[in-house]
Amino acid sequence: MQGGEVDRMDEAQVERIAKNLGSFIRIFQIMRNRSETAGLRPPPLDPQYVMLAFLNDGPLPMSELSRKLGCSKPNITALADRLIDEGLARRQHDRADRRIIRMEITGSGRAVIEGRKKAARTAIRANLSGLDRDELDTLCESLERINRIIAKLDSD
Numbered sequence: 001m002q003g004g005e006v007d008r009m010d011e012a013q014v015e016r017i018a019k020n021l022g023s024f025i026r027i028f029q030i031m032r033n034r035s036e037t038a039g040l041r042p043p044p045l046d047p048q049y050v051m052l053a054f055l056n057d058g059p060l061p062m063s064e065l066s067r068k069l070g071c072s073k074p075n076i077t078a079l080a081d082r083l084i085d086e087g088l089a090r091r092q093h094d095r096a097d098r099r100i101i102r103m104e105i106t107g108s109g110r111a112v113i114e115g116r117k118k119a120a121r122t123a124i125r126a127n128l129s130g131l132d133r134d135e136l137d138t139l140c141e142s143l144e145r146i147n148r149i150i151a152k153l154d155s156d
Contacts, residue, residue, distance in 0.1 A: 009125060013136055017128070018121050020143035023150050025050055047071065048088075049116065051079055055089055055105035056113045062101050088112055 047069060054060060054068055066076045080103055083089035088109035094100035105113070128136065 009128065009131075009136055013140055014121050014124060016140045017124050017143060018117060020140070020147045021120070021124070022053070023143075023147045025053060026150055026154060047075075047079055048083060049112075051076075051083065051103075052088060052105060052109050052113055055103055056110065059092065059102040059104040061094070062103060065103060083109065 050069060051065060054065060060068070062073065062076055062080065065071075065080075066073050069076065069079075071079070080089065080091065083103075084091065086108075087106060089103050089105050092102050092104050094102055128139070131139065
């Protein structure tokens, strides 16, 4: 790592890159679901972390988590139980319809997410330190463009 090159990457860029790299989790999940439908077995992701990442955006019904993760409801229940046992998430009944159970991230779960984000930013800074300002801007713009494409894929 070259000392002066790290300074070219400001915190806003690190934040933009980290935010957009996080979207790759979603594209891998989309491709995983499509691959499994086609009879292919892609490499596994850490489903507990992925579930926490989804919950970090707000509480979700178990059925929605099942859809987003591409897992059966029994598997989602097992994942949820592990997160609850570790104090990273909790169940809550929907106020309007008590039959609906939502998962919600806890403060400890948010701390896990924030810890991973911090570690990711440190790794991003180290791994991209050799890029100049123009390259970093191009990377940011490219990741943002990819993120928009992923959002479009996810809405299909």
